Structure formats: C-alpha cells, structure tokens
Amino acid sequence: MLVLHDPLRQTDLPRGCIATIGNFDGLHIGHQEIIGGVVARARQSDRPSAVITFHPHPLSIVAPDRVPPQILTLGQKEDLLRDMGVDALLVIPFTHDFSRWPAERFVEEFIVRALAASEVRIGRDFAFGAGRSGTLSTLEAMGKRLGFKVDGIGEVRIRGIRVSSSLVREAIRAGAMRVAARALGRTYFIDGQVATGRRLGRKIGFPTVNLDPANDLFPGSGVYITTSRFDTFSSTFQSVTNIGVRPTLYENYATTIESHILDFDSNVYGDTVRLYFHQLLRREQQFRSALELTNQIRADIVRSRSFFMKRPLKALATEMPDHS
Numbered sequence: 001m002l003v004l005h006d007p008l009r010q011t012d013l014p015r016g017c018i019a020t021i022g023n024f025d026g027l028h029i030g031h032q033e034i035i036g037g038v039v040a041r042a043r044q045s046d047r048p049s050a051v052i053t054f055h056p057h058p059l060s061i062v063a064p065d066r067v068p069p070q071i072l073t074l075g076q077k078e079d080l081l082r083d084m085g086v087d088a089l090l091v092i093p094f095t096h097d098f099s100r101w102p103a104e105r106f107v108e109e110f111i112v113r114a115l116a117a118s119e120v121r122i123g124r125d126f127a128f129g130a131g132r133s134g135t136l137s138t139l140e141a142m143g144k145r146l147g148f149k150v151d152g153i154g155e156v157r158i159r160g161i162r163v164s165s166s167l168v169r170e171a172i173r174a175g176a177m178r179v180a181a182r183a184l185g186r187t188y189f190i191d192g193q194v195a196t197g198r199r200l201g202r203k204i205g206f207p208t209v210n211l212d213p214a215n216d217l218f219p220g221s222g223v224y225i226t227t228s229r230f231d232t233f234s235s236t237f238q239s240v241t242n243i244g245v246r247p248t249l250y251e252n253y254a255t256t257i258e259s260h261i262l263d264f265d266s267n268v269y270g271d272t273v274r275l276y277f278h279q280l281l282r283r284e285q286q287f288r289s290a291l292e293l294t295n296q297i298r299a300d301i302v303r304s305r306s307f308f309m310k311r312p313l314k315a316l317a318t319e320m321p322d323h324s
Contacts, residue, residue, distance in 0.1 A: 001082040007052075007090040008098075008110065014048035014088040015116045021052045022126055023165075026071035027080050029185040030123070030156040030163045037153065038121050039085045047118060048087040053077070054094040061099050069216035071168055076191065076215075103134025107142050119149040158182055173220050175280035189276045190215040192257070194230075194268045206297050208242075208258035209268060211275060218257060219243055221284040224277050225304045228261055231272040238262040240297075240304045241275060244284035262301065279307065 004010055020038045024031045035051060042049035055074055059067040072080070074091065081089055092098065092110075106129055111117050120139060128134040136152040143150040156163045163183045171179040172188060180188045192211040209228070221244035228239045241259040259275065281300055287293040 001078070001086055002088040003078055003091070004088070005055075005091045006093055007114070008092060011114075013090070013115055014050050016118050017048045017050040017088065017115060018042040018045065018119045018121070019050040019052055019111070019115065019117045020121045021128060022123065023057060024051065024053055024077065025057070025068075025165045026168045026184060027077060028163050028165065028168055028183050029158075032084070032185055033156050034121055034123060034153045035081070035084055035086065037151070041119065041121075042087065045118070049085070050088040050090055050115070050117075051081055051086050052090045052092065055091050056094055058094050058099065061094055061096055068166070068169060071165060071172070071215075071217055073191065073214050100130050103129025103138050104142065105129075106134070107139065108146070112146050112148065117148050119151065121151040121153055124152040124154055169217060172217060175220050175222050175224070175283075177219070177224070177277045177279055180277075187276045187278060188219075189274050190218050190257075191272065191274050194271045194273055196269055206260045206294070207265075208260050209239075209273065211257040211259065211273060213257060219277055219280070221245070221255070223281045223284065223300050225279040225281055225307050226259060227276045227278065228259055229274045229276075230268050232268065233266075237264050238304065238308050239275070240281070240300050241277070242284065260297070260301070262304070 002014065004013070007013060018038050018041045020034050022031070022034070024035070027035075038051070039049045057067050057070060078089060111120065120143065122136060122139065124136055126136065129138075136150070140150045140152075161167065168180055168183050168188075171177075171183065177188060190211075190213050192213040192215070195210045195212040222242075224241045224243070226239045226241040228237045229235075230237075239259040239261045241257065243255065243257050245255055257275075281303055287296065
C-alpha cells in the first residue's frame with residue numbers, strides 16, 4: 001500500500017482513483033462498508049483505490065476542547081487499511097491553514113486537479129471543508145459539473161443501533177468488549193511498549209507485564225481476559241489484564257495497564273506488545289489484604305483459563321469478534 005503523509009504537496013498520486021474521504025477512527029464496520037466498496041469498485045474498473053484521511057483529528061485544531069480520544073493510532077489505521085486491500089492511503093496534515101479551505105477548493109484543487117478521481121464514495125452524513133460546509137449534496141453537485149461520480153453510503157446498524165466511532169468509544173470505556181468487537185468487526189486491541197514496573201506482582205506470585213500504551217483510548221478500570229502478541233515471539237499468549245490504580249497496594253497511584261501472561265516467563269522489557277481485549281471479568285476493587293487480593297487473582301486466572309478452553313486461541317488470534 002502506498003502511504004503519502006502530505007499529498008497536497010506531492011505529484012506522485014494515484015490519479016484516476018476510486019476514493020473515499022473521512023476520519024475513519026476505529027475503522028468500524030460502517031467504515032468497512034464504505035472502504036470495502038471502494039476497493040471492490042477499483043478492482044472491477046482496474047483503477048487504484050484510495051483512502052483520504054486527516055491527521056491530527058480536525059477537532060484538535062478547530063475545537064481542541066472537544067477532540068475525542070482516538071481509537072486507533074495512525075500506524076494501526078495503516079495496518080488495517082493495508083489488510084483491507086487499499087492501494088493508497090493519503091494522509092492530509094490538518095493545519096490551521098487547511099482548516100480554512102472551503103469545501104469547493106478542496107474538491108477542485110485536490111480531488112479533481114491533483115487526483116483526477118473518477119469516483120468518490122462517502123458516508124451520507126460526512127461533512128468537510130471550512131465550517132463543515134461540504135456535504136454529500138455539495139459533492140454530488142460538483143461531481144456532475146466537474147466529471148466524477150459520487151456515491152453516498154448509508155449507515156450500518158446493529159440491532160437498530162447506528163454504528164459509529166462514538167458508540168465504539170462508549171463501549172470500550174464501559175468495558176463492553178463484545179459490543180466493541182461487533183461494531184469493529186474484530187477484537188479491540190491496543191499497542192504499547194513493555195515498561196519497567198514496580199515488580200510487586202512478581203513478589204506476590206503473579207508477575208506482570210506493564211504496558212506503556214501508544215493508544216489514546218483504552219478500556220475503563222477492571223480486570224479483563226486478554227491475549228498478547230509480542231514483536232519478538234510468533235505465538236499469541238493468553239493473559240489476564242488489570243487496568244486501574246491498584247487500590248489494595250497503593251494510594252492515589254497513577255492508572256496502570258498490567259498483564260499477567262499465563263504460562264510465560266520471559267524477559268520482554270522494551271518489547272512492543274499488542275493487547276487484545278476479549279471480556280471484562282470484573283471491575284477493579286479494593287481488598288482488605290494482599291492475601292485476599294492473591295486469592296481473587298487466582299480466581300480470575302481460573303475463569304480466564306475456562307474462557308480459553310471454550311475458544312481456540314487460533315480463532316481469537318484472527319482478530320474477529322466474539323459473538324457468543
């Protein structure tokens with residue numbers, strides 16, 4: 001996949017492409033409906049497929065107090081789009097200057113003059129340009145005048161509920177991992193680097209891997225059934241992950257993400273890990289003693305092993321949602 005991080009200033013572009021435009025945070029099943037159609041149509045017409053997106057999120061420039069935490073990092077978005085078969089990802093730097101571009105200028109200068117896009121597919125509610133003045137109707141009218149086809153794609157619903165990035169964020173924060181998985185079409189994950197912790201888990205018999213997350217967004221406080229993939233290992237490992245402040249052991253301590261990897265005893269400090277969240281076991285709670293805490297951790301591990309006994313690890317590793 002060709003990735004261009006400043007396509008407004010480049011000439012080596014996928015001209016004549018079938019394109020889509022959007023923020024596509026999360027790349028949920030609604031986004032997949034749009035992008036999958038772009039890829040399919042491009043292959044049918046022997047043209048390149050292109051996804052046009054913006055970085056950072058436009059609200060970080062025009063309304064910083066309202067910018068939502070992003071579900072995916074830009075690198076994760078690139079990986080997923082590559083897996084979807086997209087030919088080109090065009091990442092436009094969203095600056096104060098660019099935020100003032102009228103919708104018509106963006107279409108005329110970039111979509112038509114630079115890209116010579118033959119077709120553009122967007123979500124019916126997508127808006128672009130200064131003041132979000134550009135809509136599907138704007139694009140359709142300009143397409144008729146300037147010679148490119150426009151398709152507006154309707155929303156995707158699950159049990160009557162509209163799938164959106166906001167819905168995914170709410171599910172993740174609530175620890176509703178099955179809801180998030182259904183909306184994403186894959187198991188939710190975060191990336192990060194293994195950091196040095198205070199090693200207290202090892203002292204009580206449950207060594208943990210402490211994650212310094214690359215993602216803005218991660219699940220709410222609690223204990224989760226997870227799987228872990230490290231860069232230095234080809235295998236996927238079963239794990240139990242705690243997110244929270246560890247109230248039994250510390251007072252007013254910062255939130256941590258730490259995973260106990262089942263049947264694992266390797267030094268992975270400094271390694272990169274991808275952590276998949278399958279199910280919330282329980283909310284974080286304060287125990288009366290370290291002994292009571294260790295007994296609960298043992299119970300959490302037993303429940304996690306039971307979960308994995310019913311679900312082959314190979315199936316979980318495909319990043320598909322758990323619909324049970």
